[in-house]
Amino acid sequence: MSGRFSKKTADSSPQRVLAAFKVGVDNVIFSVDTTLNRVLVLLVMRQQEPYLGQWCLPGTLVRQGETLEDAAYRILDEKIRVKNLYLEQLYTFGNPRQERGVPASPSVRYLSVSYFALVQFEAAELIADGVSGIAWYPLDQVPLLAFDQNRILQYGHRRLCNKLEYSPVAFDVLPEVFTLNDLYQLYTTILGENFSDYSNFRSRLLKLGFLQDTGVKVSRGAGRPASLYRFDANAFAPLKDKPLVFI
Amino acid sequence: MSGRFSKKTADSSPQRVLAAFKVGVDNVIFSVDTTLNRVLVLLVMRQQEPYLGQWCLPGTLVRQGETLEDAAYRILDEKIRVKNLYLEQLYTFGNPRQERGVPASPSVRYLSVSYFALVQFEAAELIADGVSGIAWYPLDQVPLLAFDQNRILQYGHRRLCNKLEYSPVAFDVLPEVFTLNDLYQLYTTILGENFSDYSNFRSRLLKLGFLQDTGVKVSRGAGRPASLYRFDANAFAPLKDKPLVFI
Numbered sequence: 001m002s003g004r005f006s007k008k009t010a011d012s013s014p015q016r017v018l019a020a021f022k023v024g025v026d027n028v029i030f031s032v033d034t035t036l037n038r039v040l041v042l043l044v045m046r047q048q049e050p051y052l053g054q055w056c057l058p059g060t061l062v063r064q065g066e067t068l069e070d071a072a073y074r075i076l077d078e079k080i081r082v083k084n085l086y087l088e089q090l091y092t093f094g095n096p097r098q099e100r101g102v103p104a105s106p107s108v109r110y111l112s113v114s115y116f117a118l119v120q121f122e123a124a125e126l127i128a129d130g131v132s133g134i135a136w137y138p139l140d141q142v143p144l145l146a147f148d149q150n151r152i153l154q155y156g157h158r159r160l161c162n163k164l165e166y167s168p169v170a171f172d173v174l175p176e177v178f179t180l181n182d183l184y185q186l187y188t189t190i191l192g193e194n195f196s197d198y199s200n201f202r203s204r205l206l207k208l209g210f211l212q213d214t215g216v217k218v219s220r221g222a223g224r225p226a227s228l229y230r231f232d233a234n235a236f237a238p239l240k241d242k243p244l245v246f247i
Numbered sequence: 248m249s250g251r252f253s254k255k256t257a258d259s260s261p262q263r264v265l266a267a268f269k270v271g272v273d274n275v276i277f278s279v280d281t282t283l284n285r286v287l288v289l290l291v292m293r294q295q296e297p298y299l300g301q302w303c304l305p306g307t308l309v310r311q312g313e314t315l316e317d318a319a320y321r322i323l324d325e326k327i328r329v330k331n332l333y334l335e336q337l338y339t340f341g342n343p344r345q346e347r348g349v350p351a352s353p354s355v356r357y358l359s360v361s362y363f364a365l366v367q368f369e370a371a372e373l374i375a376d377g378v379s380g381i382a383w384y385p386l387d388q389v390p391l392l393a394f395d396q397n398r399i400l401q402y403g404h405r406r407l408c409n410k411l412e413y414s415p416v417a418f419d420v421l422p423e424v425f426t427l428n429d430l431y432q433l434y435t436t437i438l439g440e441n442f443s444d445y446s447n448f449r450s451r452l453l454k455l456g457f458l459q460d461t462g463v464k465v466s467r468g469a470g471r472p473a474s475l476y477r478f479d480a481n482a483f484a485p486l487k488d489k490p491l492v493f494i
Contacts, residue, residue: 019311021268023341023358064266064354068341092339092360094270094315107311111270111358113339165490166413243412243492 019109021094025072026059026114026149028090028156029080031121031136032173034182037189038138039160040121041153043145044079045133051146055137057153059112072115079134082124090114091155114152116159120173164190165247168210171231177214179226180205187247196247208244210236266356268341272319273306273361273396275337275403276327278368278383279420281429284436285385286407287368288400290392291326292380298393302384304400306359319362326381329371337361338402361399363406367420411437412494415457418478424461426473427452434494443494455491457483 029042043055060075062068072087094111126134142153163169170186180202187195196204205211212232217225276289290302307322309315319334341358373381389400410416417433427449434442443451452458459479464472 017311018269018308019313021270021309021358022265023268023270062266062268062341064264066266068339068358089338091336092315094309094360111268111315113341162490243409243494245490245492247490 020107021109021111023062023068023111023113024059025062025068025075026057026112026152027072027076027087028057028114028116028153028159029076030116030118030139030156030160031124032118032186032189033121033136034174034186034189037185039140039157039190040136041139041142041156042080042126043133043135043137043142044131045135046146047132053132054146055133055135055143056146057114057149068113069115078129079127079131080119080124081127082119085117085119087115087117088159090116090159091152093152112147112152114156116156118160118163118169118173122175161191165245166243168231168236168246170246174231177216177228177230179218179220179228180211181226183229191247201247205246208239208246210239267354268356268358270309270315270358270360271306272309272315272322273304273359273399274319274323274334275304275361275363275400275406276323277363277365277386277403277407278371279365279433279436280368280383281421281433281436284432286387286404286437287383288386288389288403289327289373290380290382290384290389291378292382293393294379300379301393302380302382302390303393304361304396315360316362319360325376326374326378327366327371328374329366332364332366334362334364335406337363337406338399340399359394359399361403363403365407365410365416365420369422408438412492413490415478415483415493417493421478424463424475424477426465426467426475427458428473430476438494448494452493455486455493457486 027042031040031042032038033040042058044058046052046054046056058075058079060071062071066074068089069087073085076085076087092111092113094109121136126136128134139157142150144150145153164187170183174182174186181198183205184198184201187201210232211229212235214228214230216228218228219225274289278287278289279285280287289305291305293299293301293303305322305326307318309318313321315336316334320332323332323334339358339360341356368383373383375381386404389397391397392400411434417430421429421433428445430452431445431448434448457479458476459482461475461477463475465475466472
């Protein structure tokens with residue numbers, strides 16, 4: 001920051017002129033359909049040029065007097081109803097060649113600050129007011145997105161996988177009670193087959209000590225009845241700031 | 248992004264006018280003095296108003312035609328000579344009330360994209376050309392920084408601690424060969440006393456299998472000679488994308 005008002009930045013040679021920006025927020029909102037075992041991402045269809053009719057991440061440009069987070073929540077409030085939506089900043093993309101999304105002046109650059117959330121599929125309700133399309137798009141079927149947003153989505157997917165490995169985020173999207181197999185299936189859906197074998201996964205999770213056996217068993221199909229567990233937030237609390245691996 | 252050209256954003260009521268931004272980059276560059284066991288951060292002294300004479304993170308405003316990363320590397324190239332400087336994006340701060348750092352127009356907001364790096368103390372050479380002050384500041388003695396940058400520094404420090412817990416970043420700042428006690432001391436310097444007891448730390452690190460015993464022993468003080476190890480990048484390669492905890 002020391003150079004901000006120095007002779008150098010005051011120099012008027014073209015390469016030293018400060019760039020002017022509009023700033024947008026783009027949200028990567030994931031969900032997991034635990035019935036069909038699919039990772040889903042929230043997409044909306046553009047109803048203006050450019051990229052008319054193409055899918056994109058739900059985003060908006062930041063208005064005067066509005067924080068980045070305000071803008072991100074504002075646009076999501078119009079698209080989805082969900083309790084306890086917690087957005088986490090993902091990454092800021094700002095390439096001088098990617099000055100799309102801002103109309104008119106070619107001298108104004110566009111910067112995208114992306115946000116991430118994982119929400120519970122059953123509890124989230126889409127709002128289709130005033131959009132020509134909105135969808136929980138299966139991640140493996142996402143088409144080419146407007147504004148080259150696939151790289152933002154890809155970055156968000158990496159974050160999702162990392163969070164699953166290092167944090168108890170899975171319990172935000174599972175029902176309140178679940179079998180260890182449900183939990184394993186959720187991990188497999190997001191991280192892919194063979195991320196870990198079931199028995200290692202099971203013993204590691206149980207060893208961490210925050211899965212509480214409810215004493216209730218459930219029968220599914222032909223196998224023997226499986227115990228239902230719940231995530232014990234109190235037991236997890238002392239572990240919260242410790243480095244942990246979940247898989 | 249769907250709403251960017253909608254009727255809503257075209258509405259001219261004051262709260263719907265898009266914000267105009269200048270974008271700056273601020274670098275949080277850490278180093279560790281392994282002799283004196285101190286965490287250091289690179290600061291420069293401001294030589295203009297506002298905040299004349301106060302310390303701040305080395306940063307700059309982004310120029311036309313320049314990527315965010317280009318700007319971050321440009322300002323660092325003027326301040327420090329170090330091999331293999333690898334900047335990682337930290338966080339983007341942009342509050343409508345924090346419109347400092349940009350002169351003139353009160354209608355132009357300032358957004359700070361921060362970058363992070365950990366560099367080897369002995370290999371990094373400060374460049375004092377054209378600054379009124381530059382320093383490797385001990386982290387525990389950092390004063391109030393210009394532009395409220397202490398919160399950026401704090402965020403950077405959290406990232407540093409996380410990286411130490413989950414990645415082999417320590418081996419970037421240690422000498423090529425080191426004792427397990429050197430490694431433990433580095434962790435203690437950054438994470439604080441009692442982050443782990445020595446014998447647990449030692450056995451966990453050895454178990455991970457990428458510390459190669461050089462067969463050479465070194466005597467320091469009165470204790471018995473300690474083995475010198477080196478980080479074995481080949482042994483670490485297959486673990487690179489696996490979730491690991493180092494402490």
